[in-house]
Amino acid sequence: MPPDAKHALITGSSRGIGRGIALKLAEQRVKIAIHYYKNERAANDTLAEVRKRDSDGFIVQADVSRPEEIKQMFRKVQAQFKKLDVFVSNARPEVPTFFQPPLQITLDQWDTAFDSQPKAFLVGVREAIPLMGNGGRIVALTYAEGSRTGGLQPWVGMGSAKAALESLVRYFAVALARRGITVNAISPGWTENSVLNTLPPQAQDLIRNWHVRGWTPMGRLGTPEDVGNVVALMCSEQAAWITGQVIYADGGASLMNPEVPPEIQLG
Numbered sequence: 001m002p003p004d005a006k007h008a009l010i011t012g013s014s015r016g017i018g019r020g021i022a023l024k025l026a027e028q029r030v031k032i033a034i035h036y037y038k039n040e041r042a043a044n045d046t047l048a049e050v051r052k053r054d055s056d057g058f059i060v061q062a063d064v065s066r067p068e069e070i071k072q073m074f075r076k077v078q079a080q081f082k083k084l085d086v087f088v089s090n091a092r093p094e095v096p097t098f099f100q101p102p103l104q105i106t107l108d109q110w111d112t113a114f115d116s117q118p119k120a121f122l123v124g125v126r127e128a129i130p131l132m133g134n135g136g137r138i139v140a141l142t143y144a145e146g147s148r149t150g151g152l153q154p155w156v157g158m159g160s161a162k163a164a165l166e167s168l169v170r171y172f173a174v175a176l177a178r179r180g181i182t183v184n185a186i187s188p189g190w191t192e193n194s195v196l197n198t199l200p201p202q203a204q205d206l207i208r209n210w211h212v213r214g215w216t217p218m219g220r221l222g223t224p225e226d227v228g229n230v231v232a233l234m235c236s237e238q239a240a241w242i243t244g245q246v247i248y249a250d251g252g253a254s255l256m257n258p259e260v261p262p263e264i265q266l267g
């Protein structure tokens with residue numbers, strides 16, 4: 001963490017991976033603006049956990065698919081913190097709002113994906129910059145498998161939106177390089193205590209077993225703490241020279257070859 005990095009805004013930190021990121025940064029005494037959409041109670045739980053770690057913060061509500069609400073969220077951050085050192089764009093709408101295959105997805109569902117990802121990032125970064133001095137950190141959460149593959153058909157809207165988000169990360173990285181602000185994307189593998197836990201139990205079991213069987217060479221799913229550690233690493237002073245990258249944080253899952261059963265690959 002840059003020595004003067006004291007304030008972070010993390011969208012979608014009421015629960016899941018966003019909460020994991022908030023708690024890891026709180027352990028480093030960073031004050032956290034905990035953003036939520038509908039789940040105020042969960043946001044307050046995150047705030048209580050942040051305080052247990054000898055940090056502090058506040059909760060802020062916004063629908064990230066609405067630019068005006070994003071701008072309002074940043075006005076609240078400015079009022080509370082005066083400045084911002086870290087902006088993590090992590091929020092993602094509930095799966096049923098966009099999960100349809102290419103031949104069925106409605107334009108509204110498509111817009112939900114794009115409004116909440118690249119457009120929200122475009123608006124959010126432009127709001128964050130005036131609050132950042134030199135040496136800030138911007139991190140976007142992506143799912144890079146969904147950006148580059150086509151197998152999980154109903155993921156088409158979110159996969160395409162995340163691909164655009166990753167592209168925007170590279171453009172902003174160049175635009176902000178002279179200010180010492182790094183812009184990176186983190187791509188977690190499947191993660192416990194996140195959207196996974198909202199899937200039908202049978203689907204959860206299939207996914208867990210698949211990763212334990214070897215699709216993730218480390219033999220387990222990730223945790224919000226794993227991803228929080230990676231974001232904390234990217235926010236460190238030592239990460240100042242890394243920008244514009246998509247960093248896989250997935251226990252090696254992205255290294256596996258989909259044409260060959262894991263048992264053969266792992267030998």
Ligand SMILES: NC(=O)c1ccc[n+]([C@@H]2O[C@H](COP(=O)([O-])OP(=O)(O)OC[C@H]3O[C@@H](n4cnc5c(N)ncnc54)[C@H](OP(=O)(O)O)[C@@H]3O)[C@@H](O)[C@H]2O)c1
Nearest residue numbers: 012016017036037038039063064091092093190191194195
């Ligand atoms: N989970 C995984 O395995 C996985 C893998 C790769 C990448 N990712 C990425 O990691 C990020 C977090 O995923 P997750 O699974 O941890 O999320 P999650 O548990 O489903 O939580 C979603 C978060 O986004 C907020 N949110 C939902 N709709 C919103 C909206 N319209 N406007 C603003 N905020 C909204 C929720 O707020 P409320 O609590 O108020 O509803 C919540 O804080 C996402 O960008 C996702 O694509 C996740």
